[in-house]
Amino acid sequence: MSAAERVVVGHLYPGYLNIYADRGNIAVLAARARWRGFELAVVTIEPGDPTPGDVDLFYVGGGQDREQSLIAPDLAKRGPAIKEALAGGAAALAVCGGYQLLGQFYRDQRGDEQPGAGILPLYTEAGDRRMIGDVLLECELDPGDVRTVAGFENHAGRTILDEGAEPLGRVLAGFGNDGESGYEGCRLGRALGTYLHGPLLPRNPWLADWLLAQALGHRTGELPVFGPLEDELEAEAHGVSSVRARSRGGRY
Numbered sequence: 001m002s003a004a005e006r007v008v009v010g011h012l013y014p015g016y017l018n019i020y021a022d023r024g025n026i027a028v029l030a031a032r033a034r035w036r037g038f039e040l041a042v043v044t045i046e047p048g049d050p051t052p053g054d055v056d057l058f059y060v061g062g063g064q065d066r067e068q069s070l071i072a073p074d075l076a077k078r079g080p081a082i083k084e085a086l087a088g089g090a091a092a093l094a095v096c097g098g099y100q101l102l103g104q105f106y107r108d109q110r111g112d113e114q115p116g117a118g119i120l121p122l123y124t125e126a127g128d129r130r131m132i133g134d135v136l137l138e139c140e141l142d143p144g145d146v147r148t149v150a151g152f153e154n155h156a157g158r159t160i161l162d163e164g165a166e167p168l169g170r171v172l173a174g175f176g177n178d179g180e181s182g183y184e185g186c187r188l189g190r191a192l193g194t195y196l197h198g199p200l201l202p203r204n205p206w207l208a209d210w211l212l213a214q215a216l217g218h219r220t221g222e223l224p225v226f227g228p229l230e231d232e233l234e235a236e237a238h239g240v241s242s243v244r245a246r247s248r249g250g251r252y
């Protein structure tokens with residue numbers, strides 16, 4: 001298979017940050033790539049490993065405060081390399097604990113300040129009550145293309161975006177970044193951060209395709225336009241999750 005049909009995913013800390021089956025997001029990306037005739041090459045990156053120079057998409061999942069604290073110093077050191085790759089057009093998806101640590105810092109539930117990678121324009125401080133439940137967002141990653149994203153959140157962290165920073169979406173149901181701003185996640189070009197677990201991508205196939213397109217675009221220099229796939233099951237999962245979010249999301 002030629003280089004153009006192979007997309008490299010750098011999976012950060014799967015041994016530490018992988019709650020709520022966040023690893024499932026990689027399985028969805030791999031399957032949808034395969035169904036479209038290209039391959040996902042997943043490189044796992046654990047503490048002390050080098051940061052590969054040819055990553056098209058960085059991925060990091062969520063985790064408890066303890067696991068975050070075990071990898072935070074390594075991720076902070078790795079920040080400049082990831083920042084450079086993103087500036088070069090690579091994409092990223094960071095979920096919950098991983099999302100928090102791509103920011104400036106995460107002050108955890110013990111009050112310890114965990115260093116962030118300084119990539120996303122935000123910081124996070126843990127609050128007393130966890131924000132748990134189904135979430136529904138409205139997103140517009142491409143102008144005029146308004147979509148919904150459904151998922152599940154469970155976090156003590158309250159994330160504050162810097163002035164002028166772009167959220168991933170507007171909260172239709174759920175807590176989101178801090179339970180007050182009405183926004184969820186953060187977007188910086190092709191890099192997306194979110195609190196949404198589930199895993200996220202099986203019930204939001206359009207978002208998986210958006211990330212795959214960005215990654216393949218980085219690899220080939222041309223943003224592909226993917227045709228539709230048969231996503232009945234995914235649409236059903238999205239529907240069930242959306243109904244749950246609207247009925248009880250965002251309540252302590």
Ligand code: GLN
Nearest residue numbers: 062063096097155156157
């Ligand atoms: N430990 C972090 C918090 O509680 C992230 C949790 C997670 O990844 N689900 O906010």
